[in-house]
Amino acid sequence: MEKRYNESLKQTCINLFKSRGVELSDITEIVFDLQKKYIPDLTMDVCADAVDRVMAKREVHYAILTGVELDMLAEQNKLSEPLQTLISNDSPLYGIDEILVLSICNVYGSIGLTNFGYVDKVKPGIIGRLDKLGKESSACHTFMDDLIGAIAAAAASSVAHNSAL
Amino acid sequence: MEKRYNESLKQTCINLFKSRGVELSDITEIVFDLQKKYIPDLTMDVCADAVDRVMAKREVHYAILTGVELDMLAEQNKLSEPLQTLISNDSPLYGIDEILVLSICNVYGSIGLTNFGYVDKVKPGIIGRLDKLGKESSACHTFMDDLIGAIAAAAASSVAHNSAL
Amino acid sequence: MEKRYNESLKQTCINLFKSRGVELSDITEIVFDLQKKYIPDLTMDVCADAVDRVMAKREVHYAILTGVELDMLAEQNKLSEPLQTLISNDSPLYGIDEILVLSICNVYGSIGLTNFGYVDKVKPGIIGRLDKLGKESSACHTFMDDLIGAIAAAAASSVAHNSAL
Amino acid sequence: MEKRYNESLKQTCINLFKSRGVELSDITEIVFDLQKKYIPDLTMDVCADAVDRVMAKREVHYAILTGVELDMLAEQNKLSEPLQTLISNDSPLYGIDEILVLSICNVYGSIGLTNFGYVDKVKPGIIGRLDKLGKESSACHTFMDDLIGAIAAAAASSVAHNSAL
Numbered sequence: 167m168e169k170r171y172n173e174s175l176k177q178t179c180i181n182l183f184k185s186r187g188v189e190l191s192d193i194t195e196i197v198f199d200l201q202k203k204y205i206p207d208l209t210m211d212v213c214a215d216a217v218d219r220v221m222a223k224r225e226v227h228y229a230i231l232t233g234v235e236l237d238m239l240a241e242q243n244k245l246s247e248p249l250q251t252l253i254s255n256d257s258p259l260y261g262i263d264e265i266l267v268l269s270i271c272n273v274y275g276s277i278g279l280t281n282f283g284y285v286d287k288v289k290p291g292i293i294g295r296l297d298k299l300g301k302e303s304s305a306c307h308t309f310m311d312d313l314i315g316a317i318a319a320a321a322a323s324s325v326a327h328n329s330a331l
Numbered sequence: 332m333e334k335r336y337n338e339s340l341k342q343t344c345i346n347l348f349k350s351r352g353v354e355l356s357d358i359t360e361i362v363f364d365l366q367k368k369y370i371p372d373l374t375m376d377v378c379a380d381a382v383d384r385v386m387a388k389r390e391v392h393y394a395i396l397t398g399v400e401l402d403m404l405a406e407q408n409k410l411s412e413p414l415q416t417l418i419s420n421d422s423p424l425y426g427i428d429e430i431l432v433l434s435i436c437n438v439y440g441s442i443g444l445t446n447f448g449y450v451d452k453v454k455p456g457i458i459g460r461l462d463k464l465g466k467e468s469s470a471c472h473t474f475m476d477d478l479i480g481a482i483a484a485a486a487a488s489s490v491a492h493n494s495a496l
Numbered sequence: 497m498e499k500r501y502n503e504s505l506k507q508t509c510i511n512l513f514k515s516r517g518v519e520l521s522d523i524t525e526i527v528f529d530l531q532k533k534y535i536p537d538l539t540m541d542v543c544a545d546a547v548d549r550v551m552a553k554r555e556v557h558y559a560i561l562t563g564v565e566l567d568m569l570a571e572q573n574k575l576s577e578p579l580q581t582l583i584s585n586d587s588p589l590y591g592i593d594e595i596l597v598l599s600i601c602n603v604y605g606s607i608g609l610t611n612f613g614y615v616d617k618v619k620p621g622i623i624g625r626l627d628k629l630g631k632e633s634s635a636c637h638t639f640m641d642d643l644i645g646a647i648a649a650a651a652a653s654s655v656a657h658n659s660a661l
Numbered sequence: 662m663e664k665r666y667n668e669s670l671k672q673t674c675i676n677l678f679k680s681r682g683v684e685l686s687d688i689t690e691i692v693f694d695l696q697k698k699y700i701p702d703l704t705m706d707v708c709a710d711a712v713d714r715v716m717a718k719r720e721v722h723y724a725i726l727t728g729v730e731l732d733m734l735a736e737q738n739k740l741s742e743p744l745q746t747l748i749s750n751d752s753p754l755y756g757i758d759e760i761l762v763l764s765i766c767n768v769y770g771s772i773g774l775t776n777f778g779y780v781d782k783v784k785p786g787i788i789g790r791l792d793k794l795g796k797e798s799s800a801c802h803t804f805m806d807d808l809i810g811a812i813a814a815a816a817a818s819s820v821a822h823n824s825a826l
């Protein structure tokens with residue numbers, strides 16, 4: 167029953183991502199880029215499996231549901247001030263977006279934190295595209311880019327752990 | 332200028348607390364209860380000062396603004412499902428409320444975490460009253476009780492550090 | 497191979513605990529006490545299984561190996577000052593013992609943090625006995641009591657998650 | 662008295678760094694590199710002040726004393742196995758070094774985490790030099806590079822907060 171409930175929450179999260187322009191394959195690409203220099207024969211399939219494992223965790227679902235909701239409310243101008251401005255401007259000192267995803271980073275151990283910090287700074291692939299979109303349009307991805315970065319970071323940790331067999 | 336900006340954000344947070352039924356003196360009482368067994372001559376004034384110091388931190392303002400907003404949106408039934416149900420029912424596995432306040436717990440060092448965990452479990456004073464209210468009425472304090480617990484825990488850590496001079 | 501390596505590390509940790517006076521059944525008792533009020537038909541077997549799952553995690557092994565080593569070096573007076581005094585006196589502001597076990601608390605989600613804080617404060621069962629021993633004898637359990645508290649807290653979270661099916 | 666005690670602990674930590682080949686100016690350089698792209702008129706003095714503020718925190722002293730002690734014990738082959746091998750080989754999955762410095766990263770808010778992850782991955786300046794030294798000689802800097810990265814990251818956060826006045 168738990169399994170089934172989680173499956174349904176997982177699908178809700180995947181659909182939410184799609185509706186906001188993010189495919190799991192976008193996240194898989196980041197994982198591959200993070201780990202290929204350490205694992206020469208790494209395949210995209212291995213990375214996709216890792217993303218899938220992270221997306222099955224309840225902690226991850228709750229962070230996604232909360233973060234994307236705040237992004238959408240900010241787009242619709244439905245938050246109270248000064249929160250509305252802090253989130254819609256992606257204020258660099260706001261920091262709650264990074265805090266929210268801490269629990270995702272840690273699902274496969276503390277090395278996820280390092281990967282998250284790197285990705286959050288370098289903004290590879292879909293993260294850079296969303297960041298640009300957020301700055302140039304009325305779209306708000308303040309939480310989304312941290313969610314993606316944290317999922318990619320956790321999946322990269324999982325790949326690293328498994329390759330260390 | 333920074334100081335003035337923070338002063339204004341601090342006042343916004345204090346007003347928000349008042350409008351939700353929480354006075355800083357309620358938090359001070361929890362700090363006093365947490366520390367009196369370790370510091371025999373502890374006064375309420377020392378505890379009130381510590382709460383005041385915690386309430387001056389930008390990290391704390393941002394967590395308060397975000398958490399209370401989510402509580403209020405849940406009360407107004409304005410969140411998407413399943414987030415609406417998770418927050419309005421204070422689902423014990425949701426966990427995002429505890430994550431959100433982690434940054435508050437840590438403002439005076441890692442011993443804040445221990446105090447937070449204790450307070451979150453024992454629910455002293457205002458925390459217990461809000462918890463009861465949340466369960467018996469249409470009020471939602473899912474984030475509020477963790478915010479109060481974390482502020483009290485951080486203030487207690489500050490008192491402990493200062494008394495160790 | 498990974499499995500076998502982890503099995504062996506797990507056994508190393510269990511032996512290390514035994515040599516320091518801690519049985520897994522001591523930890524199981526704390527888990528049972530933490531969760532029985534929420535789950536009326538909870539059994540000791542369910543709690544023992546949860547402790548076993550936590551003890552199988554690599555993150556947990558590394559924290560145990562590091563923390564117990566520091567306790568033993570402190571007992572043998574082999575640390576440099578002022579670290580020797582900080583650890584052998586279990587200085588309340590040291591805080592590194594709480595930081596070290598954060599990764600254990602989180603293996604089954606953020607609700608582990610709350611349980612850890614409570615246990616660290618209330619010191620039930622073996623934790624209280626070790627704490628007393630540390631104060632009255634030359635034994636040093638500065639890290640051990642936090643390790644036990646964190647393992648119990650994580651196992652309690654696992655029990656809570658599973659009972660929420 | 663507290664101030665004086667902290668001053669003395671701070672000096673102990675600076676001396677420990679020197680004895681292990683690390684000057685505060687090495688850390689200041691990393692802070693400057695991290696922040697110069699965001700603050701065009703940033704000076705080295707501003708960065709040095711920020712490093713000095715981080716080095717005044719008790720949390721930071723305790724993390725330094727503990728981490729450097731473990732590095733030195735590993736160099737002297739004085740740790741029990743398998744911990745000796747894990748630390749002296751800087752095993753990528755060990756992760757306790759990253760956990761230990763979490764409390765440092767957070768002293769100026771959660772944005773410190775992002776900077777830490779980036780620095781830990783890119784290994785600028787002294788961090789890269791120590792990493793190379795650790796791999797090519799009998800020196801062990803498993804904890805040292807994370808300590809430096811975390812101090813630099815926290816100082817960079819402090820610079821960012823102050824420049825946002």
